[in-house]
Amino acid sequence: MDFKQTFDYFAGKKILYVHGFGSSGATHTAALLQQKLPDAKVLHPDIPLMPAEQLPFLKALCEAEQPDLIIGTSMGGMLVEKLRGFDRICVNPALHMGQTMGTSIKFGEYPIATPREDGVTKINVTKALAKEFDEVCALNFEGLDSEDAARVVGLFGTRDPFVNCFAEFSEHYPSSAYFEGEHRLTDEVLLHSVMPIVRRFWEHQAALDSPAVFIDYATLRDDYGKQRSSARLAFETLSQRYNVYCVAPQDAQPQQWLQENIGVPAWNHLFLTNHRERLYGDYLITLDARDEDTFLGTTLLFGSPQFKTWDALLEYFDQLGGQ
Structure with missing residues (x-):
């Protein structure tokens, strides 16, 4: 911020x-x-x-x-x-x-x-x-x-x-x-x-109804469990315009990591599910290309040529202006 x-x-x-x-x-x-x-x-x-x-x-x-x-x-x-x-x-x-x-x-x-x-x-x-x-x-x-x-x-x-x-x-x-x-x-x-x-x-x-953004837990951390570059900034920045939720598998237990690495913006904004196709929202930021076929909203593939980094995703959402 x-x-x-x-x-x-x-x-x-x-x-x-x-x-x-x-x-x-x-x-x-x-x-x-x-x-x-x-x-x-x-x-x-x-x-x-x-x-x-x-x-x-x-x-x-x-x-x-x-x-x-x-x-x-x-x-x-x-x-x-x-x-x-x-x-x-x-x-x-x-x-x-x-x-x-x-x-x-x-x-x-x-x-x-x-x-x-x-x-x-x-x-x-x-x-x-x-x-x-x-x-x-x-x-x-x-x-x-x-x-x-x-x-x-x-x-x-x-x-x-x-x-x-x-x-x-x-x-x-x-x-x-x-x-x-x-x-x-x-x-x-x-x-x-x-x-x-x-x-x-x-x-x-x-009584605002801001668009919902789901963020795959795996996009926030690397293979070593470290925070990806600008992940915290992105979560916090998006939370200023959207309802942002982290999504993780049911057995992931990400609460402590989110508290230490993302902080209060992620508090009480966590979905634990093995069925992301049932999520109802506007955007899903994910590493899994299969989500493009099942998520009803807009799927944004983290690591793709268009969205290689969190900075690229922030630029995309900035152009949307909260929509």
């Missing part, structure tokens, strides 16, 4: 970004979100420093603004989990903030990373503050039902050194995925892992 690229997702709509501990609404992440989504309105308020004030503040804000999507990271992800009735993305939610203090976050005074509108520049992490966070975290998953759970996606870094709440979170929210990264929401993570989920929410809300 080009770092200069912008997207038309959520045009004319509102996205609320909830920052993490020791930060503010002036965080770089919020600015990058607005840059990438220029036609959306990204709300990025300063979250109150005192835990008891945070949820009431956010609930009142959501009632007033009615955001179309809410994104929270770390402490913000923990708070966003509790904002029932909205589409939400929780990135590395720190579900046990009180326990984190004194361990990952040592007791003491810390500078606030970005300027706050109230002028506060430091925060003192104490046992009393940890206890207040314990009280907020005791509300985790309270009032959750299956309808609300379906409106949430949790994203978790595979190398997060601070919090590891995937198992607990996924017990309540089935749509939980790993991304290759750590705790901090970096530009790379935002662009390659969060933005694909933003698009899925946008497509769902807009």
Whole structure:
């Protein structure tokens, strides 16, 4: 994904970004979100420093603004989990903030990373503050039902050194995925892992029916199991205009490879089948010329003179313009 690229997702709509501990609404992440989504309105308020004030503040804000999507990271992800009735993305939610203090976050005074509108520049992490966070975290998953759970996606870094709440979170929210990264929401993570989920929410809300592209698992990796040149770029780029799915034999077990090599764009977009002739979609990218006789859509033969590389396929789809 080009770092200069912008997207038309959520045009004319509102996205609320909830920052993490020791930060503010002036965080770089919020600015990058607005840059990438220029036609959306990204709300990025300063979250109150005192835990008891945070949820009431956010609930009142959501009632007033009615955001179309809410994104929270770390402490913000923990708070966003509790904002029932909205589409939400929780990135590395720190579900046990009180326990984190004194361990990952040592007791003491810390500078606030970005300027706050109230002028506060430091925060003192104490046992009393940890206890207040314990009280907020005791509300985790309270009032959750299956309808609300379906409106949430949790994203978790595979190398997060601070919090590891995937198992607990996924017990309540089935749509939980790993991304290759750590705790901090970096530009790379935002662009390659969060933005694909933003698009899925946008497509769902807009009831879009984008053309379906099936990609044969074998076209993504070489005979040694290594990612083919530009395979990840191609999968991610195509996912910006199409519903892209990986197709693999039933016994292939490609999930781990896809997580490590393709990432979030391939999450939950996998078909395991030995009968590709039953696939119903618009395009099939395959190594097997026999698919040309059985697939009902357009078959694109990877490695053929026309489509020797993923770059050639990307050029072909670029000319189609999303059709």
